[in-house]
Amino acid sequence: MQKVAGKFDVIVIGAGVAGAAVIRELSKYNLSAAILEKEPDVCFGATKGTHGIVHCGFPVDDAPIKNRTEMKGCLMMEQACADLDVPYQKAGKLLVAFNEEELRALQKALVSLKRNGVPGVELVTDKDRLRVMEPNISDQVIAALHTANTAVVSPWGLVFGLIENAVANGAKLYIDAKVQSITANNESGFLLQTSAGSFAAGYIVNAAGLFAGKVAGLIKDNSFVVSGTRQQRIVMDKKIEGIVRHVVRDLRATGAHGDFVSPTVYGDILLGAKVENVPEVGDLRTTREGLDGWILPRCRRLIPSLPPQMSIKPFSGYIPKAGADYLIKPSPVNSRFINIVLGGSGFSASLAVGEYVVNEILPSVGLQLQKKPGFNPIRKDIPHIHDLTDEERAELIGKDPLYGHIVCRCETVSEGEIVEAIRRGARTRDGVKFRTRSGMGRCQGGFCGPRVLRILSRELGIPVEQVTRKGEGSTEVLYRTKELLKEAKGGSK
Amino acid sequence: MSGIIERSVDVAVIGGGPGGLGAAIKAREAGAKNVVLLERSEELGGMLPQCIHNGFGLHYFKEELSGPAYIHRLVKELAKTDVDVMTQTMAIKLEGTRITALTEKTLTRINAKAVILGMGCRERSRGNIRIPGHRPAGVFTAGTAQRLINVEGYIPGKKVVILGSGDIGMIMARRLTLEGAEVVCLVELLPFIGGLIRNEVQCLRDFNIPVYTSHTVSDVIGKNRVEKVVISQIDKELKPIPGTEKEFEADTLLLSVGLIPENELSTMTGVKLEPTGGPQVDDLWQTSVSGIFAGGNVVHVHDLADYVTESSEMAAVNAVKYINGYLPVERKVNVKGGKNIRYVVPNTIVSNQPVSFFMRVTWPLKNATVRIGGLVSKKYAFVRPSEQIRIDVPAEMMKGFREDIIVNCDGEEDVAR
Incomplete structure (x- = not known):
């Protein structure tokens, strides 16, 4: 028996941009909400591979929900990025x-x-x-x-911003939480067994992206196929x-x-x-x-x-989709279970999708919403040495000398930023990379790679040989020196 | 609270590798009063502390040393001076000869009378050459792998494919074999090995490492960690030929596919670059920006660390002359690569002093002759792109050059290679 890790009014499955927009919207209300992610970090699925272009809405005939959310989402993006300290540029x-x-x-x-x-x-x-x-x-x-109004935005920046802000407003995030089974109980909702413990939820929002079909399958909802x-x-x-x-x-x-x-x-x-x-x-x-x-x-x-x-x-x-239009509706099997599968421009639409799911769909199936008076929409990003003025840099280094130690030379990323990224949830090299840009520049981590491994090892308290690129199976270095020689001499390890 | 520090120096050297160390020592020796050396890494030496093989110093110290031993000698010399050595210091901006640098203490602005660029070079990455396939962990540049093994104490993996026959790639083939890893094969795009012959012999042939020339890596398989590497034969346009794929099980792919001089700082202040990626320099090692000198691999990739030190020392001596107002600029003659010459350094001649010309050929030839303008020629049994050619021309002869100097290399096609 797994212990119950939490009981929530709403559980969102999948911490991509759709799930992040939903959980942030939920955090505006007096209710308990959690977001579960199977990977060791948020934004490790389809969203990290999006281009970050926010389309202004290009109406097509057979996609009314897409038309509606894409245009609205684009208009919402600028303010959200300002609130969440996410890089945004209205390039056109x-x-x-x-x-x-x-x-x-x-x-x-x-x-x-x-x-x-x-x-x-x-x-x-x-x-x-x-x-x-x-x-x-x-x-x-x-x-x-x-x-x-077409804009460019940092896709992962938006997800980090939305989720950090939701958590600051009371929502819970569980990583390494792969949902293994869901039992529906008509009166009180659902019981979820996951790799991070078991959870109880009144409502489920299935925002598992590529894996939304599999998650829906757990309640025997086979009404759509993700391609x-x-x-x-x-x-x-x-x-x-x-x-x-x-x-x-x-x-x-x-x-x-x-x-x-x-x-x-x-x-x-x-x-x-x-x-x-x-x-x-x-x-x-x-x-x-x-x-x-x-x-x-x-x-x-x-x-x-x-x-x-x-x-x-x-x-x-890879852009997952489940038909010509976005799929955003209660499951035919259980109306307290809301399926979301977006598609092209899903990133542009995400904020409007969050609003639509929380303010229209969930109330239509019984969720009571009451505004949370203390909701704070503001979140500050990790300070990036690269983006500061010289005076701001000197001041920051005065407060924390690690901001003066540049680890990634191509993108001017300091050790202070990397340590802060880990404090905010990075467990892997990609997690550090997406939060700080360390390793994203022209040498692609050739210089900072070994140094970031060392910092991750130190901060997480794990050996360097256990530090991964992006989770299980993606270990960066496999052995210590001389280890292979001992193995050869001793026959087997 | 800590504020921005402003300071003034005679000479600022950017980079603490074999070039920067030599430049800093020499600048002080030549009479510069305040010399500061900026090194971004935790330790001095640039790449040499991780180059634990021997072959260094034969030219400069007249004895064979390992990379760390070579650097140790320079560091010992430096310690005898009052050069201000700043490690873990990153120069982030260069405006004229003013440097903005970050340290763990604060942000420092250094107003230098002269700057010597010694940033060296970086390795070309997987993304630069667009190797397709999955993007798993386990793909490293050879230099990064070398640091992991020799400095950090970790082995990237135990079944390794190496792409590129640059010197670091070949040296890593040997190093990994000695560590008990299996080097499955080494793959080279060109029909010949890219690095020095001595490395081909001592690192590949002596260890029976399979070599595939005129091949490239055409696919990387493995979602999380490298599982397989696919190589293909290439056609005349260097494109993989369908149907020639060979698949190898491997957990690691190392890349030794070229070095790029690191001139992001140089271009910030308007230093003009050559197609090789290095700054245009004259025979006094001054760049196109007055007061900014450059030496070593930031100018062009050298075969020997010894020459890196030597050219940087020359840059330092001239930087001090510049500060004192007697840089011997007397004329301007352009130097250009002609037949079978990929590049030649220096790009202009401004003094009447002796000049060392460094160059690389484009294609291997035998019974070759290199001609520097109409006045100097030198014969070689073989010339190869991997073997840098150095021709020293005495001052008397240099005086004879009045017009643009074209460097040409003629010879017979070398079918054996």
Whole structure:
């Protein structure tokens, strides 16, 4: 028998952006709420592979929930990022046309956007003005649809911000908590057995992303199947920061995640995307055809001066979906169990999804909501030496000398930031990386890697050989020196 | 509360490796009064403390030393001076010759009369060359693995594939074998080995390590930790040929695929770079920005640490002359790489002093002749990209150069290699 780790009014399963938005929204009310994550850290699933572009809402016919939440989520993002101290940049997007046919498509899109009330949209057909807006754009581009509200945000920054703020307002976070079974009890709700103990919940919000189908299966809800698309992308060195000012996107690509060259909040440039259906759900491999055969030539068609040798990290994201529209509704098996599976632009929509689930769906199935008077929407990020003025740096180092010890040279990350990241929940090198950017720069952890291992080992009180990249099975170094020689001599370990 | 510290010095050296140490000692010796040395790491020496193999010092100290022993000698010399050594100090900004640096004490602004760049280079990473596949733990640059083993005391894994036949890659093949790990194979994109012949012999052949030239890593398999590495033969455009895949079980992939001079600070203050990634320098080792000198691997990647120390010392001597107002700038002659020359350093000649030309060829040749302008030529039985060519030209001969100097290398195609 596992001991009951907690009894909550609402339990959210999955600490990606959807779950994070829901738990933060729940923390505004007088109720008890917890979020369970199977991985050793939050934001370790699909959200960490998103591009961080917040779309302003591009209405499509067969997705009313997506249309509604995407546009609203985009408008909510700026304030939330300000409250949560998350990097946000209203870069705007240029959807470009290379020929008359594409121009006609832009004209149609403009009408549709305006009809749906998307603000800040205009068609730029003056080539000179276009080049003032985006000096490195291909001279083959004849027009662009400018959406001023498209923004770039740190995806993991948003998740950390939402969850830290929810926890500060009374919500609980459980990591390494993989849900193994759920027993429904019609009167009082559910009993959950997890790898972190057992929990009781009045309501469950299933925001398990890629694994939402499996979690729903635990209450014998087989009403949907999670599939998705893989998106290969390349991060480019911030040395070429400014090569684009807007998200520059090719119209020929279909769907909301086509070929683009995008600024990021950190100065890197992001290229994407080779979008594919792959046989293995959640497959995050990159391929040579995708990187060198697709992304680079197509992005260079948009921005011809893009230098391929400035690539620092190719990666893949995987966007889970369960149909043409977002799935956000009570389970047909048990109405106290709410399923959420987003899809393309899910990141953009996330804040509106959180609000929709908490303020509309949960009350519709009986949850009583009462505003919490002491709710504090403000959260401060770890202070980043890189972003401070010299005076602020000197002051911070005066308070804590570890902020003067630079561990990651490419991104100017100090030991103070790394220690604070661990204090806030980082257990792995990726956890440190996403919170501090240590290892995210041009040398990709070549210099700081061994030093971060040492700091993680020291702060967590575990041997270096047990420090992992991203959880179980991803140990960074496998042996101590001389260990293999002893093994060989002694026959077996 | 602690405030920003402002200080003024004659010479500031950025980087405490074999170049920076030599530069700091020499600058003091040449008469600079205040010399400060900034090193970002916990210890002095740059990469050499982790280079526990021998082969260092034959040229500079006239005896063969290990990396740590070589550095120890320089550190001992430095200790005899009053050079202000700041370790765990990161220069984060360079404006003209003013440095902003972070230490555990505070933020310091150092106004230097002259700056010597000695930041060395960094390793090219997996992302730079876009090796596709999963992105598990277990992929390291060879230098990072070397630090883990020789300084930190950890072995990355026990079944290792190495991509790239740079010197560090080959040295790590031997080191891992001696530690009881299995080096499954070493894979090289080019048809020939990229590092020194002595390393090919002593690190690969002596340990019977399988070598696949004209191959590359075409896939990495393993979601959490490397499980398999797939290699493929490549075509003339260096692209993998489908159907030639070989799959190896491995828990680790090491990369020794090139070094990039680390000039992020240099470019902040407008130092012009060459296509090699190093700053343009003249024969006095001054960069395109007045008062900023550079030596060692931050300029171009050297085969020998000895030459790193030597060039940095020259940069220091000239930096002191610059401060004292008698830098012997008398003319300007450009130096350019011609036939089969990938790069040549220095890029301009401004003095009438003797000059050491450093260069690398693009392609291996035998019975080769390197010509420096119309005046100097030198014959070589073999030239290879991996073996740096150094030609010292005396002052008398240098005076003869009045126009742009083109360096060419002719010879016969070397089919044996």
